[in-house]
Amino acid sequence: xxxxxxxxxxxxxxxxxxxxxxxxxxxxxxxxxxxxxxxxxxxxxxxxxxxxxxxxxxxxxxxxxxxxxxxxxxxxxxxxxxxxxxxxxxxxxxxxxxxxxxxxxxxxxxxxxxxxxxxxxxxxxxxxxxxxxxxxxxxxxxxxxxxxxxxxxxxxxxxxxxxxxxxxxxxxxxxxxxxxxxxxxxxxxxxxxxxxxxxxxxxxxxxxxxxxxxxxxxxxxxxxxxxxxxxxxxxxxxxxxxxxxxxxxxxxxxxxxxxxxxxxxxxxxxxxxxxxxxxxxxxxx
Amino acid sequence: xxxxxxxxxxxxxxxxxxxxxxxxxxxxxxxxxxxxxxxxxxxxxxxxxxxxxxxxxxxxxxxxxxxxxxxxxxxxxxxxxxxxxxxxxxxxxxxxxxxxxxxxxxxxxxxxxxxxxxxxxxxxxxxxxxxxxxxxxxxxxxxxxxxxxxxxxxxxxxxxxxxxxxxxxxxxxx
Numbered sequence: 196x197x198x199x200x201x202x203x204x205x206x207x208x209x210x211x212x213x214x215x216x217x218x219x220x221x222x223x224x225x226x227x228x229x230x231x232x233x234x235x236x237x238x239x240x241x242x243x244x245x246x247x248x249x250x251x252x253x254x255x256x257x258x259x260x261x262x263x264x265x266x267x268x269x270x271x272x273x274x275x276x277x278x279x280x281x282x283x284x285x286x287x288x289x290x291x292x293x294x295x296x297x298x299x300x301x302x303x304x305x306x307x308x309x310x311x312x313x314x315x316x317x318x319x320x321x322x323x324x325x326x327x328x329x330x331x332x333x334x335x336x337x338x339x340x341x342x343x344x345x346x347x348x349x350x351x352x353x354x355x356x357x358x359x360x361x362x363x364x365x366x367x368x369x370x371x372x373x374x375x376x377x378x379x380x381x382x383x384x385x386x387x388x389x390x391x392x393x394x395x396x397x398x399x400x401x402x403x404x405x406x407x408x409x410x411x412x413x414x415x416x417x418x419x420x421x422x423x424x425x426x427x428x429x430x431x432x433x434x435x436x437x438x439x440x441x442x443x444x445x446x447x448x449x450x451x452x453x454x455x456x457x458x459x460x461x462x463x464x465x466x467x468x469x470x471x472x473x474x475x476x477x478x479x480x
Numbered sequence: 481x482x483x484x485x486x487x488x489x490x491x492x493x494x495x496x497x498x499x500x501x502x503x504x505x506x507x508x509x510x511x512x513x514x515x516x517x518x519x520x521x522x523x524x525x526x527x528x529x530x531x532x533x534x535x536x537x538x539x540x541x542x543x544x545x546x547x548x549x550x551x552x553x554x555x556x557x558x559x560x561x562x563x564x565x566x567x568x569x570x571x572x573x574x575x576x577x578x579x580x581x582x583x584x585x586x587x588x589x590x591x592x593x594x595x596x597x598x599x600x601x602x603x604x605x606x607x608x609x610x611x612x613x614x615x616x617x618x619x620x621x622x623x624x625x626x627x628x629x630x631x632x633x634x635x636x637x638x639x640x641x642x643x644x645x646x647x648x649x650x651x652x653x654x
Contacts, residue, residue: 198512203532282485333485363493365504418497422506455506460514 222249222264229262237263271297271371271395273349277340278380280361280393281351283330289323291330293338295395296371299348303330307341307352309359335361335399337391357381361391364401365425369432371396375439382440386447388420392438400424423450426458427467434468441478446471539620547614549605557604557612559593561586563619578621585619 222228228240228247236242239251240262249255253266271279273295281293281301293301305318305326330336337358338351353359371394380392383403391399402417427446428438436442449470450458457463486494494504501508513534522528525541532538550558563585565578573581604613 198515200515200517203516203518282487284485331487334487335490361487362489363496364490365493366490418500418502419506422497422502422504425504426506456508456511459505 220255221253222255223252224250228255228264233260234262235260237261239264239266265372267372268370269372271295272347273297273301273340273343274394275340275342277394278337278391279340279349279351279395280335280337280366280391280397280399281395282397283332283334283336286327286330286332289318289326291326293336293351295349295351295393296368296397297347297349297395299346301349301351303336303338303351303353307350307354309353309356330360335366337361337393337399361399362401364399365421367398367400367425367428369396369398369428369438373432373435373438374398375437377439382443384424384440384444384447386420386424386444387417388424390424390440390443392440398428398438400428419455423447423455423458426450426455430458430464430468431471433464436468436472442471442475445474449474537622539622541618541620543616543618545614545616546606546611549609549612553601554609555605556601557614558601559590559615559617561589561593561617561619563589563621565621568622589617589619 220228226249228249230246232245234247234257236247237256239249239253240247241250242248247262249264251264251266251269253264253269256263256265273279279295279301281295281303283291283303284294284300285292289305291303291305293303295301305322308329310316310318310322311329336351336353338353339355339358340349341352342350344350374392374394374396376394377392380394381389382392383389387403389401389403391401393399400421402421424443424447427450428443430450431438431442431446446467449467453463453467458467497503498509503509503511507513516532518530520528521530521539522541526544528539528541530537530539547557549556563582565573565582565585567574567578572578604615606612
């Protein structure tokens with residue numbers, strides 16, 4: 196049983212490694228952003244002593260006259276239309292409580308759930324008693340945000356065939372600020388796996404459904420693809436890169452020369468993400 | 481240790497992978513994660529080590545003090561273990577919550593180090609029946625407590641090696 200031991204090394208700051216000229220304006224709670232009163236306050240700021248002060252730790256973003264601070268590490272804040280991946284924590288009367296990495300547990304009402312068979316009917320008492328048969332504690336679901344209550348709790352619905360209970364696969368939990376907002380969050384990657392990028396930071400990796408027919412041969416290859424994708428996502432997150440289908444795919448391709456378990460080593464992680472970053476810059480430019 | 485809730489389908493997936501010697505993160509069943517070791521972190525101890533294994537973070541300090549040998553073993557010194565599972569590891573360890581796990585780990589450490597091949601206790605003897613060295617080993621767990629036993633074992637061995645020349649070289653425990 197060989198073990199690898201390493202000594203801790205001081206981390207090099209990111210901008211030094213990239214040689215970036217423009218530095219982000221980073222603030223911590225209590226920092227003054229500006230003394231100019233002509234700006235409108237956005238999220239993460241407050242007015243005190245005629246100065247605009249930051250209330251969260253993050254980077255300052257400015258859009259015309261609006262200044263806001265985008266927090267680096269935050270819980271998920273629900274918005275209508277977001278796709279989320281959540282885990283059932285409780286089964287209550289007529290609803291399920293879902294954990295989505297937000298400040299309060301989200302709610303999935305029985306009436307917002309698709310019944311098997313796709314029937315549209317009023318939910319009866321038998322449906323209530325059979326709730327545990329649909330979703331138990333610990334189950335994972337993909338859902339869309341229907342509404343946000345006044346206290347910030349999120350109400351979900353699975354009223355479409357693409358949402359619902361999730362089967363075999365791997366869940367990766369990342370910070371919600373790293374998931375890029377896109378038109379679609381369900382991606383079928385060409386390597387044989389599919390990925391659901393939940394806006395709440397829960398990322399679900401699973402084998403693409405067509406592959407299930409050729410179970411015997413393709414199964415082990417699938418497991419490896421999924422493990423590799425998982426490690427790639429974790430390395431992107433450690434280097435604070437935005438997650439979207441292209442960045443994950445490029446990172447996967449950059450990691451192919453290495454063994455799956457080596458991807459988590461710090462030096463190899465840096466190398467792979469550097470390559471991904473360059474490819475993405477080339478693609479943009 | 482830390483508890484995780486999983487759906488049935490996830491469990492089936494993990495079991496399938498393990499049957500093929502492939503864990504979720506690509507490691508084989510017998511592969512270890514990277515371990516980060518730092519010695520001499522606590523200044524007022526004779527030797528100390530900090531071990532990070534995955535999410536587990538352990539700090540071990542060893543203090544050597546003079547004492548009297550135990551009656552049944554007059555030619556040997558001995559080791560005293562104390563494991564503190566602090567609330568900073570997980571909220572479950574708040575107050576007295578971490579005590580049970582702490583005593584369990586301490587008892588296991590006693591049993592492990594209670595043989596001649598790990599630490600030769602005869603070297604800790606100064607004069608038989610009168611004086612001997614007593615090594616007080618304190619283990620502090622921070623962050624999540626997954627492989628505490630493992631990590632603390634490695635820490636203990638490392639700090640033994642980081643002690644001065646009066647200590648004997650210790651064989652490595654896996």
